[in-house]
Amino acid sequence: MGNIEVVGADFLILGGGAAGCMAAIRAAELAPSMRVVLVEKAEISRSGAAGRGMDALNNVVIPGVGSVDEYLEAVEIVADGVLEPTISRVIAERSFSLLQRLEAWGCEFPRDSHGRYMVGSFHPKGRFLVEMRGDLKKILARRVASTQAKVYNRHVALTLLREGDHVAGAIALDLKKGSLRAFTAPAVLLAMGGAARIGLPNTGYLHGTFDCPWCNGEAWRMGFQAGAELTGFEYTATSPMTRDFNGPGLSTFIRHGAWLVNGLGERFMERYDPVRMERAPAGVRAQAIWEELRSGRGPVAFSCTHLPEETIRLIEEGIFETERPTMRDYFARKGLDLRRDPVEVVMSEVYLCGGHGLAGFVADAFGETRIRGLYAAGDCLANPYGFLVGAMVMGEVVAERVASRRELRPWRPELGESLACMEETLARHKRGALGATVKEFEYKFRRLVNEYVAPPKSGAKLTRFLRETESMVQDQEDLPARDPHEIMKVMEAKAGLFCARMAALASLYRTESRFGLYHYRVDFPQRDDLEWKTRVILSPGPGGPVARKERP
Amino acid sequence: MNLRIDEELCLRCGACVEHCPGDVLEQDQDGRPFEKYPDDCWYCGVCQAECPAGCIELLFPYLIR
Numbered sequence A: 001m002g003n004i005e006v007v008g009a010d011f012l013i014l015g016g017g018a019a020g021c022m023a024a025i026r027a028a029e030l031a032p033s034m035r036v037v038l039v040e041k042a043e044i045s046r047s048g049a050a051g052r053g054m055d056a057l058n059n060v061v062i063p064g065v066g067s068v069d070e071y072l073e074a075v076e077i078v079a080d081g082v083l084e085p086t087i088s089r090v091i092a093e094r095s096f097s098l099l100q101r102l103e104a105w106g107c108e109f110p111r112d113s114h115g116r117y118m119v120g121s122f123h124p125k126g127r128f129l130v131e132m133r134g135d136l137k138k139i140l141a142r143r144v145a146s147t148q149a150k151v152y153n154r155h156v157a158l159t160l161l162r163e164g165d166h167v168a169g170a171i172a173l174d175l176k177k178g179s180l181r182a183f184t185a186p187a188v189l190l191a192m193g194g195a196a197r198i199g200l201p202n203t204g205y206l207h208g209t210f211d212c213p214w215c216n217g218e219a220w221r222m223g224f225q226a227g228a229e230l231t232g233f234e235y236t237a238t239s240p241m242t243r244d245f246n247g248p249g250l251s252t253f254i255r256h257g258a259w260l261v262n263g264l265g266e267r268f269m270e271r272y273d274p275v276r277m278e279r280a281p282a283g284v285r286a287q288a289i290w291e292e293l294r295s296g297r298g299p300v301a302f303s304c305t306h307l308p309e310e311t312i313r314l315i316e317e318g319i320f321e322t323e324r325p326t327m328r329d330y331f332a333r334k335g336l337d338l339r340r341d342p343v344e345v346v347m348s349e350v351y352l353c354g355g356h357g358l359a360g361f362v363a364d365a366f367g368e369t370r371i372r373g374l375y376a377a378g379d380c381l382a383n384p385y386g387f388l389v390g391a392m393v394m395g396e397v398v399a400e401r402v403a404s405r406r407e408l409r410p411w412r413p414e415l416g417e418s419l420a421c422m423e424e425t426l427a428r429h430k431r432g433a434l435g436a437t438v439k440e441f442e443y444k445f446r447r448l449v450n451e452y453v454a455p456p457k458s459g460a461k462l463t464r465f466l467r468e469t470e471s472m473v474q475d476q477e478d479l480p481a482r483d484p485h486e487i488m489k490v491m492e493a494k495a496g497l498f499c500a501r502m503a504a505l506a507s508l509y510r511t512e513s514r515f516g517l518y519h520y521r522v523d524f525p526q527r528d529d530l531e532w533k534t535r536v537i538l539s540p541g542p543g544g545p546v547a548r549k550e551r552p
Numbered sequence B: 001m002n003l004r005i006d007e008e009l010c011l012r013c014g015a016c017v018e019h020c021p022g023d024v025l026e027q028d029q030d031g032r033p034f035e036k037y038p039d040d041c042w043y044c045g046v047c048q049a050e051c052p053a054g055c056i057e058l059l060f061p062y063l064i065r
Helices: A018-030 A068-078 A086-105 A136-145 A218-226 A250-255 A282-294 A309-323 A326-334 A387-405 A415-431 A438-453 A459-478 A484-509 B015-019 B046-050
Strands: A005-008 A011-014 A036-039 A129-131 A150-152 A155-163 A166-174 A180-184 A187-190 A240-242 A259-261 A300-303 A343-347 A374-376 A536-541 A544-549 B003-005 B025-027 B033-035 B056-058
Touching (some): A011 A166, A068 A086, A155 A218, A218 A374, A218 A484, A250 A309, A484 A544
Parallel strands (some): A036 A150
Antiparallel strands (some): A166 A180, A536 A544, B003 B056
């Protein structure tokens, strides 16, 4: 066993996306003497799902425009009745003060001619979406840099450390040096995002996903192995995204009044949700598009051709200048003009996400999981449709909790066993006896996800997936990795397979249909509120993962 | 290949490498950035945005072009 550097901290944050950065900033504000350490596998000014930019805060309760109760009703609709509202309430109550803080730090929130925030509708009811401009992650990273927090960029968190029933730190891989580094802390925040690379996009590119492809459920695998519980894994989301580019725009198009049209030129949502139309819950919208395509009425597209020039400009400004400027290049390459051309969409690969889905760690109102000292925030927390606001609010909430608890005693977990275990794991990957590459391995299970886990689902298909991938759980330990980057890819692939299997397990357990297309079981096509208006919780058990209802 | 980097304009500053969220890029011995792991690119454009010389053009992978 080699000697490794051990970094002691009071508050260890794994993942420097929006949630992780906010946690670091808030912790530093409240406790300037606290040793805050932030571990990030990329570089915090450009990392995470919001790394390139975001053109709106989707869920802000602005006084006079919306109310917390109205927001909770909207999220309840989106979550199709299985909402555990505690965290959603916290997010709603703090959302406007978060906006004000961001504005004070330099984020731009454009105003209309009356000086009011530009608020739009994205949820099935209410108006909570606020237009945003500016480079959010750059702003957050600068704030982090002004605190005492120590940032370790290009460090891949590999495993959590425990001391008894308490979390005690983590072991990470220094991507540039190729060496391991241990971090010990009495409080650890998992803020490492959702899982984007679960299904396979129709382009075939492993990283050509809708959601940020470098977040692949590593936090979920690590946290579950440490004893934390997960929920919402049967909410296998798939979103209508710009064909091939698989790029953002969905919420931008919808809030600005774009229509979904089929190949016959029909605004087909009239057939599926005549009241809410394009603003129907995501799963209902997905089911409608799937039905249109299946019936041969494709291609399906977002049409903006009926919108006035000023609205088109707002859409272009949001997507092309703030959220994903490379989409402008893509549109130019394809000769697309929103004024004239419908933008064809296809259903994205299946993904799992807390922020724009229901999947994530089960946690209390302070973001603490069922493992003492282990917290979660952002897309890896089950903060149903909390989006970016949810990530940042819960990052702050966790920091406040950690600062108030003052469990800042030195923490010296027994490193030996965990370290030896990790070193053995890495040595085995270096030997790489599988005879297949990590890309082949990933392609294989993701292709199986498309066939057997992606909706429409059935017991037969889900069982088949679990059986077919059983041997891959053994195979994964012999995946080859020649350098630190490849070790990162192996860890992402392992986490992806773990998440896919958890999705299959949760989907198999929920013997009804719910969430529109997302959990449509052909063998249980009816929704059953009496039995199933409850979350499905996955817990680690001695014989493997165990599924149960939250309310029996 | 997802990018075209204009070698004449490139300052060899490494900003694109430092910020790439996918750890896709690396600098060669002369400081020239290149795509070491092109399959991991999300064509997010961070490299382009961070480049002070404006020397990076995004090509997109072939199946998407």
